[in-house]
Amino acid sequence: EAGVTQFPSHSVIEKGQTVTLRCDPISGHDNLYWYRRVMGKEIKFLLHFVKESKQDESGMPNNRFLAERTGGTYSTLKVQPAELEDSGVYFCASSQGGVGAASSYNEQFFGPGTRLTVL
Amino acid sequence: RKEVEQDPGPFNVPEGATVAFNCTYSNSASQSFFWYRQDCRKEPKLLMSVYSSGNEDGRFTAQLNRASQYISLLIRDSKLSDSATYLCVVNPKGTYGGSQGNLIFGKGTKLSVKP
Numbered sequence: 001e002a003g004v005t006q007f008p009s010h011s012v013i014e015k016g017q018t019v020t021l022r023c024d025p026i027s028g029h030d031n032l033y034w035y036r037r038v039m040g041k042e043i044k045f046l047l048h049f050v051k052e053s054k055q056d057e058s059g060m061p062n063n064r065f066l067a068e069r070t071g072g073t074y075s076t077l078k079v080q081p082a083e084l085e086d087s088g089v090y091f092c093a094s095s096q097g098g099v100g101a102a103s104s105y106n107e108q109f110f111g112p113g114t115r116l117t118v119l
Numbered sequence: 120r121k122e123v124e125q126d127p128g129p130f131n132v133p134e135g136a137t138v139a140f141n142c143t144y145s146n147s148a149s150q151s152f153f154w155y156r157q158d159c160r161k162e163p164k165l166l167m168s169v170y171s172s173g174n175e176d177g178r179f180t181a182q183l184n185r186a187s188q189y190i191s192l193l194i195r196d197s198k199l200s201d202s203a204t205y206l207c208v209v210n211p212k213g214t215y216g217g218s219q220g221n222l223i224f225g226k227g228t229k230l231s232v233k234p
Contacts, residue, residue: 031220042123043163043206045221056220091162093222106151106210108222110162 002027004111006092012117018080021114025074025094031055032075033095033108034067038088049075082118089113120145125207125225133233136197140228142190142207154181154192155206157227163206167192197232204229 005024013019025032034046046065047057051072060067064083069075079086091113097105125142132138144152151170155163167174169190173182180193194201207225 033220033222035222035224042226043222043224045223048220050220059221106220107153107165107168109165110155112162 004092004094004109006090006111006114008114009112010115010117012119013082014119015084016081018078019082019116021077021079021090021092021116023075023077023092023111025092026109029094029096030072031095031097031106031108032069033093034075034077035091035093035110036088037091038085043091046077079116082116084118087116087118089115121225122146122223123207123209123225125205125228127226127228129229129231131231131233132197134197134199136232137193137195138197138230139194140192140205140207140230142192142225144188144190144207144209144223146209146211146223147185147188149188149209149211151210152181152183152190153208153210153222154179154190155208155224157204157206159204163208163224166205194230197230199232199234202230202232 007022011019030051032049035043037043045059048055049069052069066078092111093108095106095108122145153168154166156166157163167181169181169183178195182191204227206227209223
């Protein structure tokens with residue numbers, strides 16, 4: 001079974017430009033998450049989709065970030081305009097279940113990440 | 120106080136050693152707990168899940184102490200391939216009592232196993 005995939009693996013852009021990251025979850029996983037790790041910090045949650053709906057976007061840093069999951073399959077995360085502090089590794093994860101009783105149904109599996117560098 | 124705290128290490132141990140990592144969490148209502156392993160420049164990979172008091176899988180044992188808000192990971196008979204960063208991860212309690220979707224990560228503990 002294919003795991004979570006992300007594209008691109010690396011992106012180098014200039015401040016003020018736009019970048020769009022893509023995530024394809026494990027087939028059949030309704031729950032999709034975006035996380036980010038900036039240098040020297042821990043991985044932090046950005047948002048959570050259940051199918052095409054945003055369940056929780058409390059971690060989104062500001063309105064320069066826009067996440068979509070049209071059709072409930074793959075998701076995109078757009079940063080516009082990019083700032084220097086947006087540099088980091090953006091991870092996507094998916095799970096069968098999302099909220100509810102603690103069980104293996106809710107375990108999250110991560111993609112390889114997109115390393116974003118804003119110059 | 121950070122939500123999830125870990126000793127950053129590094130822990131440098133010889134092959135065959137037993138090593139233990141500790142982690143504390145601040146939210147007493149947290150529902151489930153995980154140890155992920157992350158190799159350099161790779162994604163976190165789920166190593167163990169802890170839903171009750173503990174879990175054991177081969178050389179790896181995780182224990183949970185809810186009263187002390189403390190989780191540990193024990194690795195016995197360390198292998199060179201165990202060298203990685205170990206992330207303590209907590210899933211907080213959701214609005215309706217179950218787990219929330221977002222995971223809260225510690226900064227990780229780096230392990231280096233030497234021949």
